[in-house]
Amino acid sequence: MTACPTGIAHTYMAAEQLDKTARALGHEIRVETQGAMGIENELSARQIADAEVVLFAVAIDVEGRERFDGKRIVEVTVQQAIKDPKAVFEKLGR
Amino acid sequence: MTPSASFDFRCPLENGLHARPASRLVEVVSAFRSGVLLTNGRTGDEADARSVIALVALDLRHGDRCTATASGPDAPAACARLRAFVETAWPAFDAPLPKVEARAGDGELPRALRGVAVALRRGTPVSGGIGEGRIVHARGGLCDPGLPQQAPAEEQGKVDAAFAAVRRDLAATIAAHPAATEAAILGAHLAIVRDESLAGEIAALVEGGHSAGRAIVEVCERLCRKLRAAGSAGIRERALDLEDIGMQVLEALGGEAPRIGLAGPSVVVADALTPRQLLSLERRHVAALAIGRAGTTSHTVILARSLGIPALTGVRSLRTLPTGVHAIVDADHGVLLPDPGEAVRRYYRRAARWAGTAPPTQGRLPVGILANVSTADEVEAATAAGADGIGLFRTEMLFMDRAAPPTEEEQHAVYARAASDARGRPVVIRTLDVGGDKPIPYLNLPSEPNPFLGLRGVRLYPRLRDLIATQLRAIRRAAAHGALRVLAPMVTTVEEIRRFKSDFAWDGALPLGVMIEVPSAAFQIAELAAEVDFFSIGTNDLLQYFVAADRGNPAVAGLYTPLHPPFLALLGKIVDDAHRAHRKVCLCGEMARDPACLPALLGLGLDELSMAIPDIAPTRAALARPGLADPRLVRLDSDSESRAEVIAELVAALRAAGRTREPRAVEEAIWAREEVASTAVGHGFAIPHCKCDALSAPSVGVVRLATPVAWGEERVRCVLLLALRGSDGGDGHLKVLSRLARRLMHEEFRAGLLRAPDPDATVALLSSAIDERQLP
Numbered sequence: 036m037t038a039c040p041t042g043i044a045h046t047y048m049a050a051e052q053l054d055k056t057a058r059a060l061g062h063e064i065r066v067e068t069q070g071a072m073g074i075e076n077e078l079s080a081r082q083i084a085d086a087e088v089v090l091f092a093v094a095i096d097v098e099g100r101e102r103f104d105g106k107r108i109v110e111v112t113v114q115q116a117i118k119d120p121k122a123v124f125e126k127l128g129r
Numbered sequence: 130m131t132p133s134a135s136f137d138f139r140c141p142l143e144n145g146l147h148a149r150p151a152s153r154l155v156e157v158v159s160a161f162r163s164g165v166l167l168t169n170g171r172t173g174d175e176a177d178a179r180s181v182i183a184l185v186a187l188d189l190r191h192g193d194r195c196t197a198t199a200s201g202p203d204a205p206a207a208c209a210r211l212r213a214f215v216e217t218a219w220p221a222f223d224a225p226l227p228k229v230e231a232r233a234g235d236g237e238l239p240r241a242l243r244g245v246a247v248a249l250r251r252g253t254p255v256s257g258g259i260g261e262g263r264i265v266h267a268r269g270g271l272c273d274p275g276l277p278q279q280a281p282a283e284e285q286g287k288v289d290a291a292f293a294a295v296r297r298d299l300a301a302t303i304a305a306h307p308a309a310t311e312a313a314i315l316g317a318h319l320a321i322v323r324d325e326s327l328a329g330e331i332a333a334l335v336e337g338g339h340s341a342g343r344a345i346v347e348v349c350e351r352l353c354r355k356l357r358a359a360g361s362a363g364i365r366e367r368a369l370d371l372e373d374i375g376m377q378v379l380e381a382l383g384g385e386a387p388r389i390g391l392a393g394p395s396v397v398v399a400d401a402l403t404p405r406q407l408l409s410l411e412r413r414h415v416a417a418l419a420i421g422r423a424g425t426t427s428h429t430v431i432l433a434r435s436l437g438i439p440a441l442t443g444v445r446s447l448r449t450l451p452t453g454v455h456a457i458v459d460a461d462h463g464v465l466l467p468d469p470g471e472a473v474r475r476y477y478r479r480a481a482r483w484a485g486t487a488p489p490t491q492g493r494l495p496v497g498i499l500a501n502v503s504t505a506d507e508v509e510a511a512t513a514a515g516a517d518g519i520g521l522f523r524t525e526m527l528f529m530d531r532a533a534p535p536t537e538e539e540q541h542a543v544y545a546r547a548a549s550d551a552r553g554r555p556v557v558i559r560t561l562d563v564g565g566d567k568p569i570p571y572l573n574l575p576s577e578p579n580p581f582l583g584l585r586g587v588r589l590y591p592r593l594r595d596l597i598a599t600q601l602r603a604i605r606r607a608a609a610h611g612a613l614r615v616l617a618p619m620v621t622t623v624e625e626i627r628r629f630k631s632d633f634a635w636d637g638a639l640p641l642g643v644m645i646e647v648p649s650a651a652f653q654i655a656e657l658a659a660e661v662d663f664f665s666i667g668t669n670d671l672l673q674y675f676v677a678a679d680r681g682n683p684a685v686a687g688l689y690t691p692l693h694p695p696f697l698a699l700l701g702k703i704v705d706d707a708h709r710a711h712r713k714v715c716l717c718g719e720m721a722r723d724p725a726c727l728p729a730l731l732g733l734g735l736d737e738l739s740m741a742i743p744d745i746a747p748t749r750a751a752l753a754r755p756g757l758a759d760p761r762l763v764r765l766d767s768d769s770e771s772r773a774e775v776i777a778e779l780v781a782a783l784r785a786a787g788r789t790r791e792p793r794a795v796e797e798a799i800w801a802r803e804e805v806a807s808t809a810v811g812h813g814f815a816i817p818h819c820k821c822d823a824l825s826a827p828s829v830g831v832v833r834l835a836t837p838v839a840w841g842e843e844r845v846r847c848v849l850l851l852a853l854r855g856s857d858g859g860d861g862h863l864k865v866l867s868r869l870a871r872r873l874m875h876e877e878f879r880a881g882l883l884r885a886p887d888p889d890a891t892v893a894l895l896s897s898a899i900d901e902r903q904l905p
Contacts, residue, residue, distance in 0.1 A: 041802055044851055044866065044870040048874055071820070072867065114806070118811040
């Protein structure tokens with residue numbers, strides 16, 4: 036999930052980087068964005084249940100955090116997701 | 130023996146005895162025949178309580194012991210009355226004057242200059258923009274006009290006439306500015322002019338062989354010296370008031386004020402400046418205005434705005450600025466910078482490069498955009514700004530600030546120039562619209578308890594028949610030079626316009642319209658349409674009369690809301706009835722410039738909107754639904770050296786393209802985001818962004834840097850500004866911007882931006898990335 040303070044740019048750049056990098060690394064990924072347009076690509080209960088790990092690249096309080104209770108959660112900053120997405124995925128693997 | 134009486138008191142005035150409480154005290158004392166002396170127990174000085182100047186010079190401070198002594202036939206009564214006044218009512222006249230409401234952050238330097246040491250004067254920005262030039266004082270100070278001297282009796286006659294003229298002017302100005310602040314200040318001025326000790330000292334010098342001019346100069350200078358020596362800063366400042374009055378009297382004595390010659394770009398400074406004085410200056414050299422007093426100069430302010438001259442009011446101690454010093458006026462930030470250093474000059478040189486570089490938005494709009502003007506000088510500026518014509522030429526200014534009405538020839542010259550400068554576009558000239566609130570002494574208008582509901586507009590025309598006939602002759606003749614139309618103000622009944630046509634032998638050669646500003650006229654559109662060719666709605670007055678709420682009164686401001694459904698229904702009825710009779714309707718008034726009202730006005734089917742010149746470009750830009758990306762918002766070889774300079778450059782571009790009228794609000798919104806976290810996103814790119822309602826359209830701006838600049842922790846070569854309005858949420862622009870943000874994560878897109886040979890190529894690249902066809 037990505038979310039930034041104004042929700043105009045960084046939310047989507049982070050989403051794009053994570054999506055692009057994950058595919059390049061051979062992972063399967065779904066990115067929910069919570070920006071100025073509201074919640075997009077909202078993750079379904081099924082997708083959450085199937086996920087191995089949940090990645091939060093958020094700078095604000097997001098909606099529906101309780102959906103991920105019990106999952107393995109890794110938090111990074113929005114900036115990290117944008118600038119060095121590879122490092123983010125390395126962190127996931129550990 | 131003359132009866133006398135006295136009493137002691139302590140000065141109850143927190144701010145000491147200054148001009149306003151002094152003038153009230155003089156009023157109380159003047160009701161009695163006895164003379165009254167005030168003695169300051171601290172200094173032992175005495176003052177005649179009939180003289181404001183003497184009272185102020187007494188330097189009475191809060192808590193000072195003071196003795197009042199009355200002597201004369203009614204001394205005990207005078208003393209009792211004075212005592213009651215001093216102890217109860219007096220302190221109320223000491224209340225500080227309300228401050229001019231300044232916007233948050235006014236008088237703050239631009240971001241890029243914070244941290245640079247500069248001397249600055251703050252002022253209230255009343256006409257935006259930046260001007261640079263040498264300081265020129267618009268008034269010369271106390272100076273004997275050196276007129277030929279006659280016998281003392283004649284000289285005294287000149288003094289009396291000059292004082293009477295200034296008294297009349299002040300009284301008329303007070304009547305026109307009922308707001309408490311100005312009336313109180315001017316009332317204090319009036320008290321100075323009426324001051325008997327001032328008149329007495331001048332008369333003594335004239336009697337002794339001084340010329341009128343020399344006597345006035347000497348006495349004023351002597352009293353100013355005395356005031357300047359006083360303890361409190363407030364009283365020292367009164368010396369400026371006295372000096373100002375002295376200059377006004379000298380001007381009245383010498384007839385025409387001397388013309389001020391400007392040798393090059395000038396920052397014109399003056400405590401007060403009349404519209405006439407402003408127009409007498411050589412326009413191309415007036416880089417900016419800095420005016421000491423607001424309020425009394427509101428017409429000047431309107432004119433400055435219209436002519437695009439940056440202006441500040443409420444600037445303190447202007448007289449201490451040395452003539453000839455280089456200065457910059459930043460009327461976006463509300464600062465005057467005398468003798469700026471190189472860093473400051475560099476910043477403003479760069480800002481100036483953007484100003485006026487963008488042509489007005491072209492293309493057909495759903496509604497005609499016209500200009501409101503008050504002088505022929507503005508017509509050229511209006512067409513340059515993109516006006517489709519002049520929707521309202523107010524003629525009052527032609528008749529103000531003078532001793533006799535303008536002649537037919539004089540008016541003809543003005544209207545003919547307006548007609549020809551409009552180059553074929555229509556010019557609607559409103560015939561003289563005055564009432565008891567607009568001071569034109571030679572008209573001898575009756576003073577009325579409620580001038581807004583009294584004789585004004587066409588209601589006065591039967592009394593001003595010759596004057597209006599002359600004006601209409603001048604307009605008819607000037608119509609040979611262009612498309613002139615005539616608009617009659619404040620029409621309430623059909624009979625009034627019928628009488629207008631018969632009184633002035635209207636032959637129908639020019640189109641005639643009526644101003645709809647009285648609610649009852651709105652219900653007679655069909656009948657009025659049988660008499661006239663077009664309608665113009667004056668929403669400022671119409672709304673004020675419709676909801677019975679003074680638009681200048683904050684206590685009822687909540688009622689004065691143009692988007693109130695009953696008012697929109699009224700406007701809709703006017704437009705529908707007029708269209709049914711095949712008549713066009715123009716709307717002039719503050720409502721026309723308000724972006725929030727635009728959709729409603731378009732929906733109501735108005736044919737034209739008329740507004741002040743600075744509002745034209747932003748309104749055109751808003752109506753044209755301009756694309757997000759625009760070559761006017763792209764700069765590919767910027768020499769900016771810092772994040773602050775880049776942001777200032779982007780904001781200047783938005784302003785030049787007519788996409789904002791409040792550049793500072795946009796700049797602050799961008800910085801608010803930068804302060805949360807830097808918007809540098811790696812790869813040498815930054816994407817500052819904001820949501821700000823000071824924008825007229827969502828916009829994308831690009832600055833590509835010749836040399837990378839520091840942006841937070843990174844260095845960037847290319848900056849994309851994403852600027853949205855708060856209200857843009859629902860209409861797809863956000864989606865477009867989020868797509869642009871995603872595209873920036875792709876190497877080939879970034880490379881394309883860095884390689885683009887010109888702004889059009891940049892715009893093409895941006896447009897393909899965001900695909901505006903996806904907008905609803």
